[in-house]
Amino acid sequence: MNRPIRTLSVGCLILFVALMLNLTYVQFFKASWYNSRADNRRVTEDAYSQQRGDILVGKKAIATSKPSDDKYEWQRTYPGGKKYAPITGFMSYSYGQSGVERSQNSVLSGKDNKLFTNRLVDLVTNSEPAGGNVELTIDSKVQDAAYEGLTALGDDVQAAAVAIEPSTGRILAMASTPTYNPDRLATHDFGAARKSYDQLSKDDDEPLLNRSIQTALPPGSTFKLVTAAAAMENLGKNPDSKVYGGALLDLPQSDKDLPNESGGSCGGDQITLTRALEVSCNTAFGQLGIDLTKEQQDEQARKFGFGQKYLTDLPNQATSTFTDDLDKLDSPPFRAYSAIGQYNVKATPLQMAMVSAGIANGGTVMKPYIVDRVTSSSLDVIDQGNPTKIDDQPAVSSETAEGLTEMMVSTVENGTAAPAAIPGVTVAGKTGTAQSSKERAPYAWFTSFAPAENPKIAVAVMVQKSGTERSEIAGGRLGGPIAKAMMEAAIS
Known part of the structure; x- marks a missing residue:
């Protein structure tokens, strides 16, 4: 064989081997990645032609499939409607899946390896294949209270409420407003679905957003719980410790002072840490922020979940952050403002619920989860959610949690936090009002748990925008009643 032919043969062999390797990689190693893509039309069309599993709250399906008289055979419908849309998400031919529909797509579509035995039985018995069911941790009574409380704030409102079981991390409620009707996106009238999606995606109020987990904003004074925890863990403070409570805090390296919201003192030049939390004293917690090192503040926030991705069964979780650059906190004024939940501090409602839940659970923060059980179409349990800690070490000691x-x-x-008081029940709570800019109204926050001596539920409510006059915006006024209703629903 002459040299040119030999060279050509070797080249062809190399190309053939490369082609086989690429096919093996795409069809074997990358198969699950392609199948899980929301924009994979082949998978979507296949899913439309078989019965998809239910998403359930208790025994009630909030997302299910019904027979249709068109070529797709099955129509995805959402009995849970707007109330559960931020959780279920939607299944759309043109736009794929979101929410639980996306995170649990392999189970709901019946493609998950956990359902292999069921698929094999369906094949042998020539039965119609069906997806598995996903049972959520949601408590319908708490979800009702959250949704009704948010919608009662009015039409032009951006807000969210979330609740956790402190001892396990089970998510008991997750509501967001404005919301949307997922049936309008799941319809087989694809032109109507595209029109609905365009309207929703262009809406300035972002109804497709699950604000409980996808919106991170300054948490304001609710973050003082984290600062108080850091002071108790690192500075030896306790509820009776004296802290600065004057009307103005002189900020080193700055020509500005940090004032209290009221403009006056918090009850004297020296007050207890308990009193500082009761009246949400900016000067007290600003001084604690200066006294703490930046590393101590950052570490305490991290122990509660800041800077971490911990929600694995819902997509697109926004990361809560204590700071975008720790070096910036070399400046005492920035540490002071960070200590009161301003400057670069940002948190999701879920994150602030986790702060309360960690305190309620004796200092141990549990990883939040929303998928309770996965069952086959014949209701055999094939997977179960298990409580796990987000860290081997507690966020704070049991003594600090008690304090x-x-x-x-x-x-x-x-x-x-008086608006969250429940007659006959000991409630623990904290308000927050976070300034954003002169052009827009502050954010109202509230977080709490109950019963304090045996916590069953930890709650966070965030009102991003409402029709409330700027002077009337306060975490207790707007968020307190919603948190109260959610806690009452859980312990009734």
Whole structure:
């Protein structure tokens, strides 16, 4: 064989081997990645032609499939409607899936390896293949209270509410407003679905957003719980410790002072840490922020979940952040403002619920989850959610958690969190009002748990925008009643 032919043969062999390797990679190693893509039309069309599993809250299906008289055979419908849309998401031919529809797509479509035996039985018995069912941790009564509370704020409102079971991390409620009707996106009238999606995606109020987990904003004074925890863990503070409570805090390296919201003192030049939390004293917590190192503040926030991705069964979780650059906190004024939940601090409602839940659980923060069980179409349990810690080490000691609980209870009984008080029940809570800019109204926050001595539920409510006058915006006023209703629903 002459040299040119030999060279050509070797080249062809190399190309053939490369082609086989690429096919093997695409069809074997990357198969699950392609199948899980929301924009994979082949998978979508295949899913439309078989019965998809249900998404359930208790025994009630909030997403299900019904026979249709068109070529796709099955129509995805959402009995849970707007109330559950931020959780279920939608299944759309043109836009794929979102929410639980996306994160649990392999189970709902019946393609998950956990359902292999069921697929094999369906094949042998010549039965119609069906997807598995996903049972959620949601408590319908708490979800009702959250959704009704948010919608009662009015039409032009951006807000969210979320609840967690402190001892396990089970998500008991997750509501967001404005919301949308997922049936309009799942319809087989694809022209109507595209029109609906265009309207929703262009809406300035972002109804497709699940604000409970996808919106991170300054948490304001609810973050003072994290600062109080850091001070108790690192500076030896306790509920009775004296802290600065004057009307103005002189900020080193700055020509500006940090004032209290009221403009006056918090009850004297020296007050207890408990009193500082009761009245949400900016100067007290600003001084604690200066006294703490930037590393101590950052580490305490991280222990509660800041800077981490911990929700694995819902997509697109926004990361809560203590700071975007730790070096910036070399400046005392920035540490002071960070300590009161301003400057670069950002949190999702889920994150602030986790702060309360960690305190309620004796200092241990549990990983939140929303998928309780996965069952086959014949209701055999094939997977179960299990409580796990987000870290081997607790966020705070049990003594610190006890002290924080004591102060939060006092904040409900004697301070700004009074709107969450429940007769005959000991409630722990904290308010927050976060400034954003002169052009827009502040954000209202509220976080709490109950019963304080045996916590069953931890809650966070965030009102991003409402029709409330700027002077009337306060976490207790807007978020307190919603949190109260959610806690009452859980413990009734």
